[in-house]
Amino acid sequence: MAVYSTSEFRSGLKVMLDGDPCSILENEFVKPGKGQAFNRVRMRNLKTGRVWERTFKSGDSLEGADVIDVTMQYLYNDGEHWHFMTPETFEQCQADGMIVGDAARWLREQDNCVVTLYNGMPLAVTPPNHVELEIADTDPGMRGDTATGGTKPAKLVTGAVVKVPLFLNVGDVVRVDTRTGEYLSRARE
């Protein structure tokens, strides 16, 4: 794996720190006029999701991490593992609940998502920023109440619960932002 010096630390670069793969978020150059230069680096530990702040002497280096993001199709869940496939190669991999985590709430079979592979093994699963999912369960819709801004909980086919406007019904398809879990609009389908 390549080795990167502090001057090459850019947002998004994946490096190894204390044995864990990390993604660099921010890199600030700090230098007293006559003194040693440093880089204050914020990075996310890709295994735990925690953000670390570390200061390096400028010119120090870290080993790159073999981490790649691959767009894969979510196939099915066998009760224990989630199975994914690269559509072009038909290569498959599986990930457990620890790795899939919150993404499970948004995954519908056949949909694409991004699987982060570390040394070829799934490390994290990221759903698309926006998904369109059908409402599986909610209180009956109330006509003529589109302007008040009232909301009610609705359970989607994937299991996620989002707040939706009062007029929506079971079977309606909604567009949701997976990063915030917020309803965006009604989808035309």
Place this chain on the structure above:
Amino acid sequence: MTDWRPSAPFGALQRRARLLAGIRAFFAARDVLEIDVPALGLAGVTDVHIDNLVVAGEPLGYLQSSPEYFLKRLLAVHPAPIYYLGKAFRAGEQGRLHHPEFTLLEWYRPGWDDRALMDEVEALLRALGAAGAAPCPRLDYGTCFRDALGVDLHRADDIRLRTLAAEAAGQPMSRWRDEPRAICLDLLFSLRVEPRLPAGVVFVTDYPVCQAALARVVDTPDGVPVARRFEVFLDRVELANGYWELTDAAEQRRRFAVDAELRRVLDKPVRPADERLLAALDAGLPACAGVALGVDRLLMQLLGASHIREVLAFAEG
């Protein structure tokens, strides 16, 4: 698309022009002479942590990281108050507060010491609108260090400082085991002390001996040797660095040799000492105090800019 436009808004360039004119007016009124020394010299600096930009050619040229050596050679012949206001260059320095090419104001006062020069820095910053009417605080380095870290710097051994530095850096001690004292202090001052300095203009005085650079070392009344060096902070940003200048040629040679040795240890290119400067010191540099001030950072503060490129006409690279 090629980004060809200026990086600073026009208002910032107008403010820059007024600032440069204000600096020149301040020194004209005090009979300090502007000297336009070369930006390109035959020698660079030995400083461990300052890297010259080297210009290919025969012989090699060095873009000057400050006008210091030229101004000191001039002082050795003409002991008059002088200043330089122009560009300086440092390789590899780039960030929110750094740019490889920047504008430096540096001046020398023969016969003055660091205390007298601090008064003049304060007067200049007041005249330029960066300091208010109230006197600016002067805090000694050791006190700032103790207040921020609870440690008596002059008594703390290297292991204690390395432990504190490793902690501040969020690094395991194993990565800091061999760091020299000066590097631990650089880190601790930047990360722990600076953020706790008062806002506005603050002078930090009496540096530890390992941070003496080109300053005289003098014993305090308590018998602690300190470097008669000061730094000026403006809203916790390092703005200027001054010395009661070392004039002893033998001591200067010794410090250059120490620099070269440290560079070897750190695997950095070793630069030859500037023999012309040493010859000038041999001939006799008058007792003097000198200070260098980052003009771009001063302008950033006056404009409330958060990145140096907002005050540079063109910040390329």
